[in-house]
Amino acid sequence: MRSTATLWRTIPLIERLLAHSRRRWRNLGELQSDPDCNNGIDDDGNGFIDDCWGYNFAENSGGSNLMGSDWHGTHVAGIVAADTDNGRGVSGTAWKASLMTLTCFGTSRSGGFEQSIVYAADNGAAISQK
Ligand SMILES: [Ca+2]
Ligand SMILES: [Ca+2]
Ligand SMILES: [Ca+2]
Numbered sequence: 438m439r440s441t442a443t444l445w446r447t448i449p450l451i452e453r454l455l456a457h458s459r460r461r462w463r464n465l466g467e468l469q470s471d472p473d474c475n476n477g478i479d480d481d482g483n484g485f486i487d488d489c490w491g492y493n494f495a496e497n498s499g500g501s502n503l504m505g506s507d508w509h510g511t512h513v514a515g516i517v518a519a520d521t522d523n524g525r526g527v528s529g530t531a532w533k534a535s536l537m538t539l540t541c542f543g544t545s546r547s548g549g550f551e552q553s554i555v556y557a558a559d560n561g562a563a564i565s566q567k
Contacts, residue, residue: 462537491538494549
């Protein structure tokens with residue numbers, strides 16, 4: 438039987454999701470020196486500029502807006518991490534999880550699928566479980 442304990446870990450969404458959510462994973466190494474997440478510097482030295490909330494691998498960009506080409510990731514984010522027992526909308530399947538935004542379907546191009554999985558693993562997200 439599968440353990441549900443890992444469902445409350447950080448889960449990478451290899452798409453994109455709402456720009457602001459309290460369920461968002463955050464990169465404190467970047468945000469502590471760049472709270473507005475727009476200085477154009479790789480503050481934590483991990484190879485990604487302004488990756489405060491995740492990264493847009495399709496268009497090789499960070500910052501606070503990681504929106505891509507459609508709303509599918511936002512829909513999936515709700516399925517995964519919507520608050521439970523609050524009388525609003527749905528309950529997520531992993532409602533204590535934080536979500537890491539990794540855009541691979543950008544506004545002008547797609548790509549970076551493999552790199553996004555490596556990034557997620559390097560930053561503690563649950564990639565798979567047994
Ligand atoms: Ca960085
Ligand atoms: Ca920065
Ligand atoms: Ca709800």
